[in-house]
Amino acid sequence: MDQKTPQKIDIDWTACQGHGLCAELLPDHITLDEWGYPLVDGGSIPPRTLKRARRAASDCPVLALKLTARGAPL
Amino acid sequence: MTTTTTTTFTDVYMSPRLLAPGGTAADLSTHELRYGPLSYGDPDTLLRTVAESGLTGRGGAAFPTYRKLVAVADASRRTGRAPVVVANGAEGEPASRKDKTLLRLSPHLVLDGLQLAARAVGAGEAHLAVEDGASYLESALAQRNDPLPVQVIRLPKRFLSGQASALAQYVSGNAPLPRHQHPPVRERGVRKAPTLVQNVETLAHLALVARYGADWFRSAGTPTQPGSTLCTLHVPGREVRVVEAPFGLPLNRLLPLEGTSAVLVGGYHGTWIPAAEAAQRTLDAGDLGAGVLAALPTDRCGVTETARVLRYLALQSAGQCGPCLNGLPRIASAFQTLATPGPQANTRQDVARWSGLVEGRGACHHPDGTVRLVRSALTTFAAELDTHARGLCTASDATPLLPIPNEAH
Amino acid sequence: MSSEILWYANRATGAVCLVLFTVVVLLGIAVRLRTRLPGLPRFGTVNLHRTLSLSATAFLALHIAMAVIDGYVNITVVDAVVPFVSDYEPFWLGLGTVALDLMLAVLITSLLRERIGHRTWRALHWLAYVSWPVALIHGIGIGTDTGTDWMTWLTVSCVAAVTAAFGIRLAHSARDSRRTPAALLRTAEGARS
Numbered sequence: 001m002d003q004k005t006p007q008k009i010d011i012d013w014t015a016c017q018g019h020g021l022c023a024e025l026l027p028d029h030i031t032l033d034e035w036g037y038p039l040v041d042g043g044s045i046p047p048r049t050l051k052r053a054r055r056a057a058s059d060c061p062v063l064a065l066k067l068t069a070r071g072a073p074l
Numbered sequence: 075m076t077t078t079t080t081t082t083f084t085d086v087y088m089s090p091r092l093l094a095p096g097g098t099a100a101d102l103s104t105h106e107l108r109y110g111p112l113s114y115g116d117p118d119t120l121l122r123t124v125a126e127s128g129l130t131g132r133g134g135a136a137f138p139t140y141r142k143l144v145a146v147a148d149a150s151r152r153t154g155r156a157p158v159v160v161a162n163g164a165e166g167e168p169a170s171r172k173d174k175t176l177l178r179l180s181p182h183l184v185l186d187g188l189q190l191a192a193r194a195v196g197a198g199e200a201h202l203a204v205e206d207g208a209s210y211l212e213s214a215l216a217q218r219n220d221p222l223p224v225q226v227i228r229l230p231k232r233f234l235s236g237q238a239s240a241l242a243q244y245v246s247g248n249a250p251l252p253r254h255q256h257p258p259v260r261e262r263g264v265r266k267a268p269t270l271v272q273n274v275e276t277l278a279h280l281a282l283v284a285r286y287g288a289d290w291f292r293s294a295g296t297p298t299q300p301g302s303t304l305c306t307l308h309v310p311g312r313e314v315r316v317v318e319a320p321f322g323l324p325l326n327r328l329l330p331l332e333g334t335s336a337v338l339v340g341g342y343h344g345t346w347i348p349a350a351e352a353a354q355r356t357l358d359a360g361d362l363g364a365g366v367l368a369a370l371p372t373d374r375c376g377v378t379e380t381a382r383v384l385r386y387l388a389l390q391s392a393g394q395c396g397p398c399l400n401g402l403p404r405i406a407s408a409f410q411t412l413a414t415p416g417p418q419a420n421t422r423q424d425v426a427r428w429s430g431l432v433e434g435r436g437a438c439h440h441p442d443g444t445v446r447l448v449r450s451a452l453t454t455f456a457a458e459l460d461t462h463a464r465g466l467c468t469a470s471d472a473t474p475l476l477p478i479p480n481e482a483h
Numbered sequence: 484m485s486s487e488i489l490w491y492a493n494r495a496t497g498a499v500c501l502v503l504f505t506v507v508v509l510l511g512i513a514v515r516l517r518t519r520l521p522g523l524p525r526f527g528t529v530n531l532h533r534t535l536s537l538s539a540t541a542f543l544a545l546h547i548a549m550a551v552i553d554g555y556v557n558i559t560v561v562d563a564v565v566p567f568v569s570d571y572e573p574f575w576l577g578l579g580t581v582a583l584d585l586m587l588a589v590l591i592t593s594l595l596r597e598r599i600g601h602r603t604w605r606a607l608h609w610l611a612y613v614s615w616p617v618a619l620i621h622g623i624g625i626g627t628d629t630g631t632d633w634m635t636w637l638t639v640s641c642v643a644a645v646t647a648a649f650g651i652r653l654a655h656s657a658r659d660s661r662r663t664p665a666a667l668l669r670t671a672e673g674a675r676s
Binding site for chain 2: 667
């Protein structure tokens, strides 16, 4: 993963089960809705948070949270 | 406020392009007599013509067809895998009949377009996805001498069957459930190959663009929205009709607006607009969606109609994504409360909150489209909602307007 | 070190492995059930499960090393990875080898989790539910202190805990699969009337 390309959080909603680890690891970027699912702010992840974001991606029990390059065409 | 004068309805809003006149299905010889022979030419020329024509998708998203074809071709070059082309005739939208009608009356236009699209992207595999029995498709195919054989795929009758990733999954042999869009279907679709999913109407237009050129295509419609489009018209007291009309045509030429309180534009993921506003509007690809136009008479309740549709949409959720699974049933149930005259408590706020929670938080756009309908209903029927809160309803006719499959009462 | 001491140390590490792997399985089920352990954040449960599984693996390595090094009975390195070919108690020892092989599959796929994707990882992780009982039966069959009170008590407790936890896990799975859009709509409509 290129350090210089801004990264953003991408959630595979078909996999997400509302475990909530991501909200614990990235409290400034993710909160949980009334059903336990993540509410993500859509912005780029600042470089100092990148390490924790990668941890959130690898710790997610169902690998639903991924980091993608910001601005990637959909 | 504009009042409409008595409008005469004919089925001819323009010289018909897609639908065989007289309402009878065209077999291959009739088709070739009517439209002339199809020459494939080289892919680059075809792509250039498509780009110049300004053809956009007729499946609801109105995405430029040229860009979609190029994206699939590029993905193919990058991955080294031959693309798959799927003609999408699923038409999961219950209020829409245009794709079924097109396939019945002009199957060869669609099949021509499918071959052209396959040629343009270098596809190795072609499928035609439909919902119904429609055995005439196999006989239509048997009459032809296509370079690429076409497999007809029959889908289960679900609202989301025609969703691109769900469709690609089904063609791959899995359950027709939407998948996470990274990577998108055009990069990784059927059996992980780049896949072009194109609405059957778009392919039919493509077949004509290839024959007659970009200028011909642009001779109808507007400079920013060229060409014609098929619409399904729902007018109470009349049979449901599919008509072909150019973009830019005023809506009041398609639907009678006197005696109408609101118009549903697009389909069940579309928007309700007040009749007065509809009188000022034209056929616009931006909000036409699945091409459904339904006129709600003044003596019927728009909130009740919307509640019926929302119940259907909630049941049609794939149930995979937490926000959609949790939000849509609650929104549907809340709207049932709003549709019942009497105390409403915090229902409107609940609906607004849940709408905000489901939007954009799913693998597909089912929750987004549902929220679009909800918000337009809350705006357009605001007066009726207030009336209901006071315990009254202005409607006198409880006859359902919009078709809901398998509706339980 | 005398053979006898090695032999008893081997039995001891075996018992420790039973306890550790039992706790690992229970923690794994806790993650699946989204259980919050008191005093720990959610990522704590996941981390404890992973950390403990590595500790358990280390103890298992010790257990196997002692069995191989010890000259009291003839157990070779090959017997540790290829089941049912040993001189000593080929069946009961072989079960231990099977349990090790399955556990290694689970461990390696877990370390490579992000590379192989969730679906593949999950399919192989189910082998943990096979590895644990096979290891347990290995312990019961090969143990010479199976008859002693404390070992019996320990074994029964572990079986009871895992059985109960697994039962809860299956019940949750069944309940989740019943949460369809139709069911949730019925609930929402019922709550309003």
